[in-house]
Amino acid sequence: MSTPNSPIGPAAATPMSTAATAPEVLFDDVSKFYGEVLGVNRVTLRIPPGITSLVGPNGSGKTTLMNLMAGLIHPDRGVITMRGLSPRHPERLMRILGYATQYDSAPRGSTGLDFVTTGLILTGFSSAEASTRAQAALHRVRMAEASRRKVASYSKGMRQRIRLAQAIAHDPDILVLDEPLNGLDPLVRAETIALFREYAALGRHVILSSHVLQEVDIISDQVILIANGMIIAEGQIRSVREEIHQHPSQFVIRCRDASRIASLLFEHDHITQIKMQDDRLGLLVMTRNRADFSRALTRISLAGHTVESIVPADENMGALYEYLIGGDR
Amino acid sequence: MTNAARLRQVWTIARLQLTRVFFSKRSFWVYLLAFFPAVIFFAHGVEVKFKRDRYTSRVTPSSVLDAIRAGDSEGDVLRQAPGPVSDERYRPRRRRRGPDAEQQRTPDRRFLAYWDGSKRWELNFEDGILQTKRARPLNDFEEDRQVYAGVFQYFYLRLAIFFGCLGIFMNLFRGEMLDKTLHFWFLIPARREVLLAGKYLAGLIAAVVIFGSGAALSFALMLWPQDPTALQTFWATDGLSHVFWYSAAAALACVGYGSVFLASGLLLRNPIIPAVTILFWESINGILPAMLQKLSVLYYVEALCPVPPPMDSNAPLLIRLLAAPAEPPTAAFAVLGLLALTALVLFVASRAVRNIEVNYGVE
CATH class of the missing domain: 3.30.1450.10 (Beta-lactamase Inhibitory Protein; Chain:B, domain 1)
Incomplete structure (x- = not known):
């Protein structure tokens, strides 16, 4: 049983949690339409455990995907499996899934503690255990002090945290979170990311949507880029980047004799552009062939030129977003 | 999950929902409907008592x-x-x-x-x-009982409970959709049918308490100014039976209309459409063929009322037919028929609730 002083969830014993046999989230050719408006179209996904970020512009279908996972909406075609369970069976699925939506759902006049406790009682916990778990969850999201206040009086960030507390209170194997970091202050944001990492480290799913691409870079084990209801790319950020051939890969090389290395690199066809950095101790190199670039740089190093560091410049969400979806975030 | 655990879930859902149902700002007018006749009977009682006191001297x-x-x-x-x-x-x-x-x-x-x-x-x-x-x-007990029968059948059954159940039961799902809180219930580990049962139970408890209290209070206030001897005779003969059958009729009307409006709330967005349609259907029930009459809540509950409502013998035949079915069923048939009708409607609702989606954008 969790206590307010021990982190809820990953380390806690979970009598309600089901050890699923197929620990993946699967979408098989799933489409969803709202009347004639496309929600998502022919989505096929295999999401392994870990932190997965859904990234896409407004109206791209991120929330639709999440609602489909939780069974709040049903696909017009295709099949969804959440660690072996169908979203059509909330009685089983909701024991292993916690979903923090972007909407408040606290009954009018209820306090934060009431709200989280109510969810746990409905899950089947006794009043005493529900209260203990609720307090632990509230403690985990730094809402213990404000838990006796009415939800209606909370700020945006506090509402965000109370929804997160409700989602994690029953210690689910799958956390689905719609823009969970919105409105959080830096300290709570860092703690929330740490919580996601704890969950992911235990082989659980943390699926979230975010507009803050820098955060997606930092926290995600894999990303799913979605636009106009279609999956544009999915996988680890690096592997997604490697699949994008029409945009040259960018690397920043820090070195002493930058101009000499630049001239040596220009002898190779796959190098499309080199920019000297202002301090003349670095180069931004664009190449069409990462493998050839790697070999060329090895040869240059062996020839006695000192290369201090090589860092990919566009293996991040910002670059992927720009390449695959466009500048409008 | 065992059926006992599901039943506990139903009760937990109902218990949590009850507060929302009783104190919903959206259905405050339901209380006015339920207790309006009591005000009239109270005023009548006060008048009779006042006159009696004045005349005694x-x-x-x-x-x-x-x-x-x-x-x-x-x-x-x-x-x-x-x-x-x-x-x-x-x-x-x-x-x-x-x-x-x-x-x-x-x-x-x-x-x-x-x-x-x-x-x-x-x-x-x-x-x-x-x-x-x-x-x-000074006041005629028999006449007052007739008046109460009229109020009960024409006001409570045809208007107050009808519209009250519309307000209470349509809001159970549709109101939550408008408040953007329905997902709270859909994210609990319960079958949708269990959720439906819990919400229905909450609505039913609220409707029976509100309208049962309203009708009972009106009945008590109708009896209040009566002559003690007449009252004694009434309690010794029909009194308890009348109270029982009025209560049963009110409760069964809530059972029937509750199920109908719960299902309507799941199937339709606009409450006006089912309200007008069902009100029309219930109103013309008396002139429908016998088979179709059985698909009406009013057909069953009116048959349970112990005193026929007053009807002017000179009223046109159509009005008389609209006011009362041609062949009222027996009490046992009425109770069983209404429960069967309710079960059928709830079955349809349980199919609908499985497919209902949380889509606040289109509300």
Whole structure:
């Protein structure tokens, strides 16, 4: 049983949690339409455990995907499996899934503690255990002090945290979170990311949507880029980047004799552009062939030129977003 | 999950939902509907009590009043019985002029009322001569029971419970959709059917408590000013049976209309459409073929009412048919029929709730 002083969830014993046999989230050719408006179209996904970020512009279908996972909406075609369970069976699925939506759902006049406790009682916990778990969850999201206040009086960030507390209170194997970091202050944001990492480290799913691409870079084990209801790319950020051939890969090389290395690199066809950095101790190199670039740089190093560091410049969400979806975030 | 655990879930959902149902701002008017007749009966009771208290100080023996005959003059009557409890005189304001003025003039009228301790005597004079005399109780228990039967059947069953259930049960899902809180319930580990049952139970408890209290209070207030002897006889004979069947009819109306509006709330967005359609269907029930009459809540619950409502025998046949079914079922058939109808409607609702989606954007 969790206590307010021990982190809820990953380390806690979970009598309600089901050890699923197929620990993946699967979408098989799933489409969803709202009347004639496309929600998502022919989505096929295999999401392994870990932190997965859904990234896409407004109206791209991120929330639709999440609602489909939780069974709040049903696909017009295709099949969804959440660690072996169908979203059509909330009685089983909701024991292993916690979903923090972007909407408040606290009954009018209820306090934060009431709200989280109510969810746990409905899950089947006794009043005493529900209260203990609720307090632990509230403690985990730094809402213990404000838990006796009415939800209606909370700020945006506090509402965000109370929804997160409700989602994690029953210690689910799958956390689905719609823009969970919105409105959080830096300290709570860092703690929330740490919580996601704890969950992911235990082989659980943390699926979230975010507009803050820098955060997606930092926290995600894999990303799913979605636009106009279609999956544009999915996988680890690096592997997604490697699949994008029409945009040259960018690397920043820090070195002493930058101009000499630049001239040596220009002898190779796959190098499309080199920019000297202002301090003349670095180069931004664009190449069409990462493998050839790697070999060329090895040869240059062996020839006695000192290369201090090589860092990919566009293996991040910002670059992927720009390449695959466009500048409008 | 065991069925016992599911039943516990149903009760937990109902318990949590009850607060929302009882204190929803959206359905505050339901209380007004339920308790409006009680206000009328209370006012009637106060009036009767007030009159009785006032009359008690001016009792005229019935033997004196019996001796008064039609044709007696005002003066004779007032000499024999000098203490009327009420004396009202009506004089025409202006008299016509002209040759036929005498034939067309309106007579002077005077009404005297006396109290003999149990009955009110009303004496009607024209131009100073007694025309009619009649004695009647201050209030007629039989008449009051008829009035209550009319209020119960025409107001409670056809309007108050109908619209009250519309307000309560349509809001159970549709109201949560409008408040963008329905996902809270859909994210609990419960079958949708269990959620439906929990919400229905909450709505039913609220509706039965609100309308049962309203009808019971009205009934009590109808009995309040009655003569104690008449009341004693009533409780010794039909009283408890009437209370039981009125309660049963009110509760079963909530059961039936609740299920219908719960299903409507799941299937339709606009409450006006089902309200108008069902109200029309229920209204024409009396003129429908026997088979179709059975698909009406009113058909069953009216049959349970212990006192037929008052109906003017001169009313057109259509009105009389609309007010009451041609062949009311027996009480047992009515109860079983209504429960069967409710089960059918709830089955349809359970199919609908499985497919309902949380889509706040289109609300």
